[in-house]
Every structure is written in structure tokens, then in C-alpha cells.
Amino acid sequence: MRVGGMSIVFAFLTVFLIVPLVAVFSEAFARGFDAFSSAIHDADARAAVRLTLITAALAVPANALFGIAAGWAIAKFEFPGKALLTTLIDLPFAVSPVVSGLVLVLLFGRRGWIGPWLSAHGLQIIFSVPGIVLATTFVSFPFVAREVIPMLEASGNAEEEAARVLGAGGLQTFFRVTLPNIKWGVLYGVILCNARAMGEFGAVSVVSGHIRGITNTLPLHVEVLYNEYHIQAAFAVASLLAGLAIITLILKAIVERRVHDRPRPIAERVPEPQLWASKSEA
Amino acid sequence: MKPMVRSRRSATLPGFRVTMTFTLVYLCAIVLVPLATLPAGALALGWKPLVTALSDSRVLASYRLTFGASFAAACVNAVFGLLIAWVLVRYDFPGRKIVDGLIDLPFALPTAVAGITLTTLYGPNGWLGRPLDQLGIRVAFTPVGITVALVFIGLPFVVRTLQPVLADLDVDVEEAATTLGASRRDVIVRVILPYLYPAWLTGFALAFARAIGEYGSVVFISGNMPMRTEISSLLIITRLEQYDYAGATAVALVMLIVSFVLLLTINAVRGWSARRVAI
Secondary structure, eight states: OHHHHHHHHHHHHIIIIIHHHHHHHHHHTTTHHHHHHHHHHSHHHHHHHHHHHHHHHHHHHHHHHHHHHHHHHHHHOOOTTHHHHHHHHHHHHHSOHHHHHHHHHHHHSTTSSSHHHHHHTTOOOTTSHHHHHHHHHHHTTTHHHHHHHHHHHHHOSHHHHHHHHTTOOHHHHIIIIIHHHHHHHHHHHHHHHHHHHHHOOHHHHHHHOOOTTTTOOHHHHHHHHHHTTOHHHHHHHHHHHHHHHHHHHHHHHHHHHHHHHSOOOGGGGSOOOOSOSOOSOO | OOOTTOOTTOTTOOOHHHHHHHHHHHHIIIIIHHHHHHHHHHHHHOHHHHHHHHTOHHHHHHHHHHHHHHHHHHHHHHHHHHHHHHHHHHOOOTTHHHHHHHTTHHHHSOHHHHHHHHHHHHSTTSTTHHHHHHTTOOOTTSHHHHHHHHHHHHHHHHHHHHHHHHHHSOHHHHHHHHHTTOOHHHIIIIIIHHHHHHHHHHHHHHHHHHHHHOOHHHHTTSOOOTTTTOOHHHHHHHHHHTTOHHHHHHHHHHHHHHHHHHHHHHHHHHHHHHHHHHO
16 A cells, blocks of 8 residues: 555656656757757846846735734734734635736726726826736735734744833834744745745736736746747746746745744743654554 | 733734734735725626626636636545645655655746646647547647646645644554554544545645636646637636626626635634534
């Protein structure tokens, strides 16, 4: 049973995870290194890299700041509607990416609710960079908050209160006591948030308008190249994103260990009984 | 559970008002106001255009395909996800940590990359598509291909919800059952599986919900033929490109409602299992 089960699992994982990952890089270098290099140094590709970096540089810090602020308000204080607020923060995960893009078009589009008013004042959101940033911020919204909130709830208020009693100011308490406790959680959320922000396709695709060199992010540039039958170039650009995914997985694994090893309140530091001693044939 | 000595809303901790204000303003600006346009738009339209838009045979075909393929993919993930979680939790083998980290690849890999890769792999000249073609199985540009893409992106959900639950499952309980004369099959069917049901169902529902809304990994491999391989997400974009806001709103509203119902179900299952474990 053990050997059979493991063979099935490995066969499944090979076909569904390893073969696709190998294929991305194999296709990217299918015509040699020069073809790969020229595809990623192409002007449109560079513009796509730049836009992707700008978008992530705006969306990720904003969502990180939000996550920390929401964590403080939700975990450290008691107020009515707390459960509802926590649920609402998770909402973007329940919404399909295309629907996330659609609601922005309904709001800011040429025939949208406030789009006409905004464009009369010279502000274009849809088919331009602000729309891409908004869509990206929407889809990567909950990542930091959902790491920070449970962490702050678990750590309680005692340490912060002690710092206050000892005369620390509000910000001092936060930076010296709270932030060191949650920094790995914040980092973990930021890594996931960044991966989603740089890789988002559906929502950004709806609001971007696919203007080459201007509103194409990396995933959109991959799509354009692929649909124009520049298969190798599409995979060359895609391999950059696949590399990002691998880096994300490695960082995630490293930080995950830190998150689990973080010092916990003394009451929780009692050693847990070993639940099952051997991992042998069960 | 948690010690009750903690003084909540303590006067000593500052910053409630400023963080709460920022939280609410940001949440409204980024998420709630944009999302509200969908039900508001539907209300402004009234019932008739909505019903007309939804009774279109192309829309109905897209729902059948989207929900059908998502359900099939979630079932595949439920079976293999359980197996994978079991192997990862119970067995030790070289490279276990790498395999464990790799499970999250579908979360980390941008969907467009997954989409073009799967399409190339399963295409007529692909590594997997060619041998399958010789067996008479066409994957790319058929509902089978859509399901394959949805299996890929849904895989981590079942594994990740089952892993912690399996790790908590006490081997003593199994041993006790065995000592009392239960066969291995009895132990699995009557001890292990009942214990896993809530997490299993949660993982299934998460994979299903994700699959329904998926776009990037599917749109390349599906071929996008109206009535046959056109998923609902793509139909929304098509309607939008035709400036048919009413049509797009109607298709999206149904998907949004289904996602919310699934989310509420998942929360209910979680609450139920938390109570069950507490007993």
C-alpha cells in the first residue's frame, strides 16, 4: 500500500507539477540562448517588466500597510462587527479575477458610474496604469492582513501594555514590541502578496486594454506574444515569471519556518506531547 | 482556551481610531465600492434584462461547462489531494520538503504561464499531447483540457487543508481501533475518513470555488469556441468588449453569488468542525 500510494502520488505530481515547470524553461531556450536573450531584452518586454515592477511597488506596500493597520485595530481592540470586518477583508479571494476587473470597468469605465466625470477632469483609470494598479491592489488585498491578524490575536496585549506602563509612547510600543513580534508574518504575507501582484492576469487583462509598451504587464505580454505565435518569445518572458515563482516558493519555505519558530507567550511554550511517534507504515 | 485575563479595549493601548479609520476607508475604496457596482448595476437594470441575458443559450452553455469542469477538477483534486497529503504527513522520504514546497507551485506560478505551458504540453505536438493523441484522447481545446488546467490550479487547496488535520490525527486512535479488532479497511473507513470529512469538504469547496472563477490558466487551453469550450469568465470579457455592460453584469452576478454561497458554506463547515473537535 505504501509503495503503491507513493508511486501514484509521484506520478501525479510529476505530470501536473514537474513536467510543466521543466517545459517552461525548455521552451524558453528551445532556440538557444540568443533567442531567449533577445526576447527578454525586447523594448516591449522591458516596458512590461517596468510596469510590473511599478505596479507591485505600489500595490504591495499599500496592502502591507493596510494589513498591519487592520491587524492592530482588529486584534488589539474589541468592537461590534469584528467578525464581519474580518470576513470582508477576505472578500477579494472569493471574487473571480475577471469579475474583479469587471467591477472596476463598471465604476471607472467610459460608460461606468464615475468614469465619465473622471475623464471630464482628465483622469483616465481604465486602459491605463491607474486601473492596472487598482486591479492588482484588489486581487492581492488580503494577503498581509490574513497573516497579521491571527498573529496579533495570538500574542495578546500584555507585552504592549507592559511597554506602555513602563512609559513607552504609542509608536515606540509598536516599533519596539509589536513589529518585532510580527515581522516574519508580515514578510510572509508580503511574499505571497508580491507573487500575486506580479503574476495577476485575469483582473489586469480586463482593465489594461493591452496597449503594447504602455499597459502590458509581464503576464499580459506573455499572452500577446503567445497569441501572435511568437511561442518561444512568450516562453522566454514566461520563464522570468516562473523564476519568480520558484524564488517565491523558496523564500516562502524559509520564512514559514521563522513564522512557526517565533517566540510564543510563555503559557504556550509548554512542550506539546508527541502525537505520533513513528512515521513508519501506518 | 485563551486566558480571559487579557484586558481588551484597554485604555492603555492607543491608535484604535486612526488604524480603524484607515482600515475602513481603504477597504471601502479598494474593495467594497467597486464590488457594490455589480449588485447596484443589476438593480438599476431590473429583472427583465437580467433574465434575458441569463437565458441566452450561449450563457447557459458557458455555465454548464464552467461548473461541470470545475466540479470534475475538484473531485480529481479531492482524491489525489488526500493521497498526497497522506504521503507527505505519514511517510518520510528523501526530498520530502522539496515536494512539500512544490505543492504551492500553482499558487506561485502566474496563471498565464500555467495556461500557455499546459496548452503547449497537451497540444497536438506537445510532450503529453502527442502520445495521448495516438491513444485517441484529445486534451487541448476540449473540456478535458479545461479540467486539466483546473486540476492544476486547484491542487494545493485540498492538500493544504488536509495536511494539518492529518498531522493532528493521533496514531493511538488507529492503534486502539486495531487492538479492538478493526481491520485496516475499517480503520480507514470508520476512524480516519470521518475525522477528515470537514477538512476534506473544505478543501474540495475551496478548489471548486477557485476553479469557477479561474481565467488565465484556462483561456489558452480551452480554444474558446462559443457553446462548446467557452467558460463564463471569458464570456464576461467578450460581453464587455462588445460594450454589453448589462450582459457582462448578469453573467458576473451569478458567478459572484455562487462564490459567496460557497464561501459561506466553507465557513459553516469550519464552524461545524471546530465545534466537533471541541467535543
